[in-house]
Amino acid sequence: MNSSPSLTSDGATNTITTSNKRSSSDLPPLLVLRPLSDAWSAALSAKFTVISPSSPLSTSTRAALVSAAYNKVDPAFLDQYPSLQCIATTSIGVDHIDLEECWRRGIQVETVGEIFTKDVADYAVGLLIDVSRRITMSDRYVQNGLWMSQGDYPLGSKLGGKHVGIVGLGSIGSAIARRLEAFGCKISYVSRKPKPTVKYKYIPNIYDLATESDILVVACSLTKETHHIINKQVLQALGKEGIVINIGRGANIDEPELVRCLVQGEIKGAGLDVFENEPNIPKELFEMGNVVLTAHQSVFTPEAISDVIQVCIANFEAFFAGKPLLTPVVAD
């Protein structure tokens, strides 16, 4: 089983391993790749026979799988479990799953739907306020006892009135935009297509968006098209006063270029919840006074995790009853 400890903050801090023995019950088989918190474990084992990846999975029974964002589900993985017919991921992002291959094999894929949207949007705004007003940095300054000896901490910048460019105006990007509008920010966005129902300014080109923006908030999924969508040219277009927030995927940004721009003062700051090679983070970022770094946790609250467990179970029940999934991933 996957045991990446730093990526289990989504309620799996009290991790237990899934059973290596098949249950003798007749409950439907559920292969679980991720470590389970007590809440997950109790809820799943009440309804399913929970199986760990190291245990044999019968090839004659239809089985389902629970994966997390860091479990790669590719053809080589799928070859090991030919009886898999349904996959649930506990993430919003599905970049770790080869969807085309799943569909080619007749495997249905279920996602968490909108459950995390508000929490991740809140978090993005929190990161932005933190970076622009320098809250974490000022906290460190005070906690290190420097206020008395070195005087006041340098001021941060006002958020109201700033131009914010949202990269990807899906449900999360839209929720971020609504929140920032309430702070008096001017919102523009880049996305595959203009959204006819929104009033924000559509800018078809990421360079133009960066040029017009004080702040870029990366809220898109990771695809071939959005891999390194924030590159050297985009960062330079954003400019010396620019701030980047990323709650999407690490690989949406060319991370070495971002680090270089931060080190050389080509942009002003960054708030990052995701990284290209988690949990490894470029060490230069640790030394900087203009970044706020968090451990890929923007989506997770205990409340949302509880909802995800319910949705996951409801989808599996539908699947094993031969009914349509409640929150399927569909081709776009």
Ligand SMILES: O=CC(=O)O
């Ligand atoms: O990053 C987390 C998710 O995709 O849910």
